[in-house]
Amino acid sequence: MAVKPKLIKERIPTPEVPVEERVKSFVEVNLGYDFASALKEAERCIQCPPEYAPCIKGCPVHINIPGFLKALRENPDNPDEAVKNALRVIWNDNTLPAVTGRVCPQEEQCEAPCVMGKVGDPINIGKLERFVADYARKHGIEEELLREFMANGDGTKGRVAVVGSGPAGLTCAGELAKMGYEVTVFEALHRPGGVLIYGIPEFRLPKEILDKEIAKLRELGVEIKLDHIVGKTVTLEELLGEYDAVFIGTGAGTPKLLNIPGILLDRIYTANEFLTRINLMKAYLFPEYDEPIAVGEKTIVIGAGNTAMDAARSALRLGTEVTIAYRRGREDMTARIEEIHHAEEEGVKFEFFLNPVEFIGDEEGRVKAVKFEKMRPLEERDRKGKRKIVGTGEYVTLEADTVIIAIGLEPNRIISEEATGLKTNPDGTLVVDENLMTSIPGVFAGGDAIRGEATVILAMGDGKRAAKAIDAYIRRKKANA
Amino acid sequence: MGYVITKKENLSAIDFFMEVEAPHIARSWKVGQFVVLIPDEKGERVPMSVYYAKDGRIGMFIRRHGKTTLKLWYEFEVGDELLSVTGPLGKPIEVKHYGNVVFVSDAVCAQAESYATLKAMKEAGNYTIAIQTFENEANVYPERYLAKPVADEHYLTTEDGSVGIKGHYLDVLRELIEKDKVDIVFGGGKLGSLKKLAELTRPYGIPTIVTVRQIMVDGTGMCGSCRVLYGGEIKFACRDGPMMDAHKIDWDDAIKRNARFAEQEKIARERYMAELRARGVV
Numbered sequence: 080m081a082v083k084p085k086l087i088k089e090r091i092p093t094p095e096v097p098v099e100e101r102v103k104s105f106v107e108v109n110l111g112y113d114f115a116s117a118l119k120e121a122e123r124c125i126q127c128p129p130e131y132a133p134c135i136k137g138c139p140v141h142i143n144i145p146g147f148l149k150a151l152r153e154n155p156d157n158p159d160e161a162v163k164n165a166l167r168v169i170w171n172d173n174t175l176p177a178v179t180g181r182v183c184p185q186e187e188q189c190e191a192p193c194v195m196g197k198v199g200d201p202i203n204i205g206k207l208e209r210f211v212a213d214y215a216r217k218h219g220i221e222e223e224l225l226r227e228f229m230a231n232g233d234g235t236k237g238r239v240a241v242v243g244s245g246p247a248g249l250t251c252a253g254e255l256a257k258m259g260y261e262v263t264v265f266e267a268l269h270r271p272g273g274v275l276i277y278g279i280p281e282f283r284l285p286k287e288i289l290d291k292e293i294a295k296l297r298e299l300g301v302e303i304k305l306d307h308i309v310g311k312t313v314t315l316e317e318l319l320g321e322y323d324a325v326f327i328g329t330g331a332g333t334p335k336l337l338n339i340p341g342i343l344l345d346r347i348y349t350a351n352e353f354l355t356r357i358n359l360m361k362a363y364l365f366p367e368y369d370e371p372i373a374v375g376e377k378t379i380v381i382g383a384g385n386t387a388m389d390a391a392r393s394a395l396r397l398g399t400e401v402t403i404a405y406r407r408g409r410e411d412m413t414a415r416i417e418e419i420h421h422a423e424e425e426g427v428k429f430e431f432f433l434n435p436v437e438f439i440g441d442e443e444g445r446v447k448a449v450k451f452e453k454m455r456p457l458e459e460r461d462r463k464g465k466r467k468i469v470g471t472g473e474y475v476t477l478e479a480d481t482v483i484i485a486i487g488l489e490p491n492r493i494i495s496e497e498a499t500g501l502k503t504n505p506d507g508t509l510v511v512d513e514n515l516m517t518s519i520p521g522v523f524a525g526g527d528a529i530r531g532e533a534t535v536i537l538a539m540g541d542g543k544r545a546a547k548a549i550d551a552y553i554r555r556k557k558a559n560a
Numbered sequence: 561m562g563y564v565i566t567k568k569e570n571l572s573a574i575d576f577f578m579e580v581e582a583p584h585i586a587r588s589w590k591v592g593q594f595v596v597l598i599p600d601e602k603g604e605r606v607p608m609s610v611y612y613a614k615d616g617r618i619g620m621f622i623r624r625h626g627k628t629t630l631k632l633w634y635e636f637e638v639g640d641e642l643l644s645v646t647g648p649l650g651k652p653i654e655v656k657h658y659g660n661v662v663f664v665s666d667a668v669c670a671q672a673e674s675y676a677t678l679k680a681m682k683e684a685g686n687y688t689i690a691i692q693t694f695e696n697e698a699n700v701y702p703e704r705y706l707a708k709p710v711a712d713e714h715y716l717t718t719e720d721g722s723v724g725i726k727g728h729y730l731d732v733l734r735e736l737i738e739k740d741k742v743d744i745v746f747g748g749g750k751l752g753s754l755k756k757l758a759e760l761t762r763p764y765g766i767p768t769i770v771t772v773r774q775i776m777v778d779g780t781g782m783c784g785s786c787r788v789l790y791g792g793e794i795k796f797a798c799r800d801g802p803m804m805d806a807h808k809i810d811w812d813d814a815i816k817r818n819a820r821f822a823e824q825e826k827i828a829r830e831r832y833m834a835e836l837r838a839r840g841v842v
């Protein structure tokens with residue numbers, strides 16, 4: 080009988096830029112593995128059989144995790160070969176691993192049920208996924224694989240229009256191109272990527288990496304038309320006339336605002352405005368770049384999701400003190416653990432059970448304080464399993480000369496207002512059937528546009544599922560024609 | 561890509577005309593809608609009104625205001641390309657028979673809209689009246705760029721009286737209202753004037769639809785930068801406007817919000833002018 084390998088209980092850590100340095104710039108915080116340490120971490124995996132492996136089940140797109148870890152381990156003396164084989168396994172299910180490896184809440188997905196988590200730390204799957212993607216990109220390994228994946232890529236099976244270039248749209252486009260469809264992506268902004276380009280800051284997801292991921296799609300033959308708003312520049316009906324099917328991946332980009340006194344005061348931003356100015360338009364490099372941003376000395380961020388963490392950490396880097404004020408408790412924060420941890424490390428303060436009721440301004444119309452009602456948790460829980468909260472009737476006022484509102488987003492209605500046949504739910508999300516088809520035949524949708532605010536990987540999963548459904552739909556249509 | 565500049569011409573001491581190739585916009589643009597352009601890689605997104613859209617091109621009137629618009633004037637020539645032109649954005653206005661339609665304007669964006677709107681209104685069978693106000697003679701456009709050809713009545717005023725009627729569009733409009741010649745007013749330009757306009761027409765119950773100019777980023781309803789208080793509700797000028805009912809807008813707040821980045825704009829402008837001087841451009 081073979082000797083049982085010794086279990087290594089602790090994770091091999093990944094280095095990070097020291098706090099003092101990183102709060103001064105937008106450089107990426109986590110530095111990732113090198114091959115030697117990635118190998119050591121991958122070797123901790125006990126290789127659960129794929130049909131059982133809980134990590135695969137925990138991943139919304141079911142990446143063959145033990146499979147890619149095994150591939151990585153099989154060529155310890157040939158990193159290029161190891162990475163190529165690992166990337167091939169990942170790409171089967173996920174074509175944007177450099178993104179998901181950085182932004183997925185792995186602790187709630189693949190890493191949560193990992194068997195190793197029962198005896199020690201779960202395998203650091205996210206960072207390993209990121210390693211494979213980064214190494215492959217740096218060493219020119221992707222080109223070769225792309226050719227392999229493009230086997231059917233002659234664009235003759237049909238034409239598909241994809242609306243929106245966020246993770247849902249990009250994934251759908253990539254999958255369809257691989258199947259042999261001619262795909263055109265229509266994007267409202269002047270750069271592709273959706274939230275990945277305008278929302279998530281460089282220190283979590285460098286733009287250069289995103290651009291390279293998108294360049295791969297162009298190599299697959301996908302055409303991306305920027306500055307095109309479907310519903311304004313072209314109508315859905317026009318797209319249906321020109322293409323065999325349409326995928327809508329327009330996300331949830333409309334900010335929710337607090338309808339309380341003082342909302343129009345200067346230096347009260349929505350997280351979307353704040354982050355768009357910084358990420359998409361590089362306002363942190365003003366005046367070298369033309370986009371301005373103005374912050375004072377004390378910033379309050381309202382909310383506790385990823386958006387709030389990104390806004391808080393960005394504000395910090397512009398040189399202001401930052402406090403996150405959340406109406407619920409610490410355990411209810413929805414941001415990724417790593418981001419909360421980084422925010423704390425970098426000096427963001429947290430205040431819980433505070434619900435804003437008024438913004439107070441100075442004579443010049445600029446915000447100077449926020450009045451909050453203190454909240455109290457109840458035993459009773461809401462549908463999402465969070466403890467309900469009630470107001471206590473007690474108030475507290477915190478000074479702030481900058482406020483960022485990050486309380487949520489909903490889908491925009493540009494397309495649904497224009498295309499009257501497109502059914503929506505009251506919250507603006509599109510109605511779809513089990514094949515992700517909307518109320519208009521041949522029009523499919525996925526990502527935040529149907530879910531409201533969700534995650535990158537769920538959007539990608541939808542993109543992929545929709546690609547399969549679109550393929551089936553077009554085949555059927557052509558067979559009946 | 562490939563938003564090639566096809567024409568550029570000086571209009572006055574302060575404004576200029578620019579035409580760019582943007583077939584995606586020209587085919588679908590309607591009166592009331594605007595575009596957002598970005599000059600270059602380091603540029604910001606700036607909203608612009610449309611003077612005309614035809615043959616795959618859009619014409620714009622641009623004021624040499626701050627860094628972006630100065631850059632467009634000094635560094636972009638016919639044949640050069642802009643990084644991005646997006647649109648059409650915002651909601652079109654309803655073009656139909658109203659009777660006597662007046663368009664009032666006292667700043668660059670509205671001078672462009674004056675021509676475009678009245679042209680459409682005239683085609684829809686309205687009697688059209690343009691009142692175009694400029695600060696002084698040096699700021700007045702050459703005649704072919706005024707709304708004259710599409711206006712049944714055309715009034716040119718300067719605030720200092722150096723040319724045309726001395727006074728503001730508000731003065732001329734007041735007279736027209738007293739003569740009972742006004743069924744609806746469209747307009748745009750300086751926010752302070754629009755506030756007064758709203759107060760002028762309100763007692764008469766004359767519908768008044770104007771451009772609510774606010775600082776924009778995306779122009780599609782994604783950032784909330786352009787929010788205004790409209791009939792007590794929060795609306796986005798880019799998505800729900802830009803042309804909105806002047807009587808429902810909280811103008812004091814709108815005016816304040818539009819000055820949000822004054823300090824930064826000044827820094828950018830001064831730095832840029834110094835750069836131009838160092839390069840011998842100005």
Ligand SMILES: Cc1cc2nc3c(=O)[nH]c(=O)nc-3n(C[C@H](O)[C@H](O)[C@H](O)COP(=O)(O)OP(=O)(O)OC[C@H]3O[C@@H](n4cnc5c(N)ncnc54)[C@H](O)[C@@H]3O)c2cc1C
Nearest residue numbers: 243245246247267273274278309330385526527533534535
């Ligand atoms: C600041 C922030 C941080 C986040 N952090 C994380 C994280 O760490 N991990 C995670 O998993 N999730 C995170 N999320 C959520 C995640 O980004 C979204 O769930 C995901 O991006 C949704 O993808 P999507 O493709 O559906 O839409 P989006 O990414 O929103 O992309 C939609 C695209 O469609 C375009 N568009 C919209 N309307 C039109 C139209 N009419 N015509 C043409 N184009 C149009 C938009 O411009 C946009 O580019 C974060 C979200 C935000 C805002």
Ligand SMILES: Cc1cc2nc3c(=O)[nH]c(=O)nc-3n(C[C@H](O)[C@H](O)[C@H](O)COP(=O)(O)OP(=O)(O)OC[C@H]3O[C@@H](n4cnc5c(N)ncnc54)[C@H](O)[C@@H]3O)c2cc1C
Nearest residue numbers: 606607608609621622623626627628629669774775776825
């Ligand atoms: C719907 C709409 C239509 C417009 N049409 C025209 C037009 O036809 N011609 C024209 O010259 N200008 C127009 N503008 C204004 C134009 O967008 C600004 O003049 C331009 O952004 C100035 O940029 P700058 O860097 O040159 O000057 P800055 O020094 O940055 O700004 C000068 C002034 O322009 C305004 N402004 C600045 N940035 C923005 C922004 N991102 N969005 C909106 N306003 C801003 C502010 O009032 C500011 O005080 C329009 C604005 C809106 C909202």
Ligand code: SF4
Nearest residue numbers: 124125127134193194
């Ligand atoms: S659950 Fe953990 S140990 Fe099992 S295969 Fe997945 S990563 Fe490896």
Ligand code: FES
Nearest residue numbers: 779781783784798
């Ligand atoms: S400009 Fe962003 S919402 Fe209007």
